[in-house]
Amino acid sequence: MLNNHHYCIIMAGGIGSRFWPISRTGMPKQFLDFSIQGRSFLRRTYDRMKVIIPEENILVVSLERYREQVRTHLPELREENLLLEPYNRSTAPCIAFATYTILKRDPDAICVVTPSDHAIARHDAFNKTLADALAYAAGSDALITLGVIPTRADSNFGYIQMAGKPEKGQPVKTKTFTEKPDPELARVFIDTGEFLWNSGIFVWRADAIRQELEKHAPEITHLWKGWREVLDTDNQKAFLERIYTDMPRISIDYAVMEKTDNAWVYPAEFRWADIGNWESLYDYLAYHDDQGNALNRTARRLLKDSSDNIVYSTRDDKLLAVRGLKDFIVVDTEDVLMICPRDEEKLKDFLSQLAMPEYEEYR
Amino acid sequence: MLNNHHYCIIMAGGIGSRFWPISRTGMPKQFLDFSIQGRSFLRRTYDRMKVIIPEENILVVSLERYREQVRTHLPELREENLLLEPYNRSTAPCIAFATYTILKRDPDAICVVTPSDHAIARHDAFNKTLADALAYAAGSDALITLGVIPTRADSNFGYIQMAGKPEKGQPVKTKTFTEKPDPELARVFIDTGEFLWNSGIFVWRADAIRQELEKHAPEITHLWKGWREVLDTDNQKAFLERIYTDMPRISIDYAVMEKTDNAWVYPAEFRWADIGNWESLYDYLAYHDDQGNALNRTARRLLKDSSDNIVYSTRDDKLLAVRGLKDFIVVDTEDVLMICPRDEEKLKDFLSQLAMPEYEEYR
Numbered sequence: 001m002l003n004n005h006h007y008c009i010i011m012a013g014g015i016g017s018r019f020w021p022i023s024r025t026g027m028p029k030q031f032l033d034f035s036i037q038g039r040s041f042l043r044r045t046y047d048r049m050k051v052i053i054p055e056e057n058i059l060v061v062s063l064e065r066y067r068e069q070v071r072t073h074l075p076e077l078r079e080e081n082l083l084l085e086p087y088n089r090s091t092a093p094c095i096a097f098a099t100y101t102i103l104k105r106d107p108d109a110i111c112v113v114t115p116s117d118h119a120i121a122r123h124d125a126f127n128k129t130l131a132d133a134l135a136y137a138a139g140s141d142a143l144i145t146l147g148v149i150p151t152r153a154d155s156n157f158g159y160i161q162m163a164g165k166p167e168k169g170q171p172v173k174t175k176t177f178t179e180k181p182d183p184e185l186a187r188v189f190i191d192t193g194e195f196l197w198n199s200g201i202f203v204w205r206a207d208a209i210r211q212e213l214e215k216h217a218p219e220i221t222h223l224w225k226g227w228r229e230v231l232d233t234d235n236q237k238a239f240l241e242r243i244y245t246d247m248p249r250i251s252i253d254y255a256v257m258e259k260t261d262n263a264w265v266y267p268a269e270f271r272w273a274d275i276g277n278w279e280s281l282y283d284y285l286a287y288h289d290d291q292g293n294a295l296n297r298t299a300r301r302l303l304k305d306s307s308d309n310i311v312y313s314t315r316d317d318k319l320l321a322v323r324g325l326k327d328f329i330v331v332d333t334e335d336v337l338m339i340c341p342r343d344e345e346k347l348k349d350f351l352s353q354l355a356m357p358e359y360e361e362y363r
Numbered sequence: 364m365l366n367n368h369h370y371c372i373i374m375a376g377g378i379g380s381r382f383w384p385i386s387r388t389g390m391p392k393q394f395l396d397f398s399i400q401g402r403s404f405l406r407r408t409y410d411r412m413k414v415i416i417p418e419e420n421i422l423v424v425s426l427e428r429y430r431e432q433v434r435t436h437l438p439e440l441r442e443e444n445l446l447l448e449p450y451n452r453s454t455a456p457c458i459a460f461a462t463y464t465i466l467k468r469d470p471d472a473i474c475v476v477t478p479s480d481h482a483i484a485r486h487d488a489f490n491k492t493l494a495d496a497l498a499y500a501a502g503s504d505a506l507i508t509l510g511v512i513p514t515r516a517d518s519n520f521g522y523i524q525m526a527g528k529p530e531k532g533q534p535v536k537t538k539t540f541t542e543k544p545d546p547e548l549a550r551v552f553i554d555t556g557e558f559l560w561n562s563g564i565f566v567w568r569a570d571a572i573r574q575e576l577e578k579h580a581p582e583i584t585h586l587w588k589g590w591r592e593v594l595d596t597d598n599q600k601a602f603l604e605r606i607y608t609d610m611p612r613i614s615i616d617y618a619v620m621e622k623t624d625n626a627w628v629y630p631a632e633f634r635w636a637d638i639g640n641w642e643s644l645y646d647y648l649a650y651h652d653d654q655g656n657a658l659n660r661t662a663r664r665l666l667k668d669s670s671d672n673i674v675y676s677t678r679d680d681k682l683l684a685v686r687g688l689k690d691f692i693v694v695d696t697e698d699v700l701m702i703c704p705r706d707e708e709k710l711k712d713f714l715s716q717l718a719m720p721e722y723e724e725y726r
Binding site for chain 2: 313317318320324335339353354362
């Protein structure tokens with residue numbers, strides 16, 4: 001029996017370009033499928049949440065430009081539950097929009113907020129953690145982040161320091177938030193045992209986050225004056241166009257979580273991956289052959305004298321025949337072929353060159 | 364004023380697979396354009412010949428399967444001048460077919476026979492050579508091959524040994540034909556000064572080659588019994604279907620030129636290239652950047668830390684971004700991406716693997 005006061009906010013407005021040319025401004029990661037499941041990150045996020053949250057309470061926040069793509073990936077999503085921002089302004093404005101919408105519909109709502117482009121495994125542990133967190137949030141003003149027990153000193157993630165020892169099934173107060181520490185600091189974090197990875201998944205009462213937003217991020221909430229009159233009406237779109245012109249770009253971590261006295265973290269036991277860079281994509285890709293090549297499919301792929309490459313094609317019916325490459329990234333899409341050493345610096349430098357205006361049409 | 368008894372036979376039935384995946388069984392080399400001219404080899408062959416031969420006397424021999432492609436490349440070609448073989452049986456059957464067709468139309472015809480997938484430069488010298496050869500052939504039974512003065516010991520070509528010293532504007536008797544000698548032998552050939560490259564372009568009276576075919580290649584000509592009744596009639600297609608079932612696969616060099624007493628060679632001064640392998644394609648491609656990369660176009664190509672590669676795409680609107688490759692061949696077509704070291708042995712071995720039945724759909 002799902003709780004009718006439980007809501008989910010799926011944040012699906014990212015315009016990620018880190019996986020260019022796989023991801024594009026017109027096709028960001030949430031709409032991609034790196035797995036063998038044949039479902040996009042967004043689709044899998046929705047399917048994961050609907051086990052816990054009543055479907056009529058699942059809201060997706062995305063951008064106007066992605067309207068059709070969200071519809072394609074989630075045909076059953078209710079029209080009124082697709083919230084479209086005119087521009088992406090990071091997570092705090094996105095959460096404010098969804099929170100006000102939910103509050104108008106249900107003042108007693110308790111929300112799960114989740115990114116739409118992460119990978120989660122061990123769904124039983126995930127469901128248990130969320131159930132515990134929802135129960136805890138119902139009786140408090142706590143702003144709960146799900147924290148992932150780290151397995152390596154990865155400098156691409158955010159870290160949350162716990163203020164004490166966690167007890168089973170209970171959240172613990174947070175002490176600090178650190179976004180992408182350098183590798184040495186990440187190492188120190190891991191060694192202390194006090195730090196968790198910030199999964200970007202939050203649980204809180206809608207009214208609790210509203211109060212904290214209004215307290216710590218008035219530059220956002222003052223734009224929302226009159227929200228109760230316009231949300232879920234024909235005036236909403238024009239209202240959004242107007243307020244988003246001035247909306248600051250700011251993350252929820254920076255806007256609220258690092259400032260509030262009510263930040264808690266819940267050590268979770270599910271497996272989680274952000275897949276925010278090519279190395280994590282290498283790990284996550286569906287197929288790995290015995291030469292250490294990672295592929296998004298194996299049929300129609302012939303790799304000879306080739307090892308430790310990422311070979312990715314958006315075309316299932318295309319034959320990729322590769323010989324003599326080691327530690328390369330080969331990405332073939334409809335309009336871009338990229339071949340580059342699998343070396344963070346070389347790749348970064350090459351991608352920045354490819355981001356020049358002369359290649360604008362391929363963004 | 365062009366001579367109405369002059370004919371040209373353009374052989375355009377090749378099913379070359381040496382440039383797979385650029386060339387295909389459905390798109391052999393004669394239909395490709397490696398140049399900056401925007402014209403296929405076939406188109407350029409036709410345009411070259413129509414300066415010398417009346418257009419109504421230019422015949423193209425190709426395969427039934429290539430009917431539409433020839434039509435596309437040569438829309439002005441007369442229907443009755445497109446001769447379609449049911450199967451490719453090399454050059455001797457192709458020449459027999461065209462020769463009988465021409466003889467029925469004009470018993471006094473003098474023919475130029477030319478491949479459709481070679482590159483020719485210095486058209487003034489080419490025209491002069493052909494004019495001389497046509498004039499010589501008119502008054503004799505000579506079977507004349509145009510010989511190209513060799514510039515290197517290339518073991519991919521056929522060599523013709525001259526029986527004596529050539530005189531300006533005159534053909535010289537041939538002594539031997541050698542197809543693709545090994546590199547050492549090719550070196551010896553070049554050093555003697557007695558050898559010319561076999562251009563595959565022939566000049567002869569139609570009746571002369573007919574007699575020599577009937578004498579040296581009866582296995583072909585006996586199938587053609589009754590040709591005068593069927594050619595250029597509605598019965599032709601069924602007749603061809605029938606006789607090609609038994610038609611031997613044999614080149615004109617092997618069937619006639621190596622056996623006849625009437626083989627002559629005409630040392631020509633035009634520039635000629637067969638472009639029969641990847642190394643000659645490297646030389647011939649339209650663009651070479653200052654890192655020694657050969658490309659079929661430069662727009663939408665970003666090559667960084669990359670040198671001495673062949674980078675070829677059939678797609679003008681696709682961005683090819685390549686970093687860190689040296690001495691590779693990168694070919695990107697609609698349905699195949701091939702990346703392979705530019706090494707004859709590795710390439711040959713890789714292509715033979717790609718010719719396996721499991722990749723049949725990509726031939």
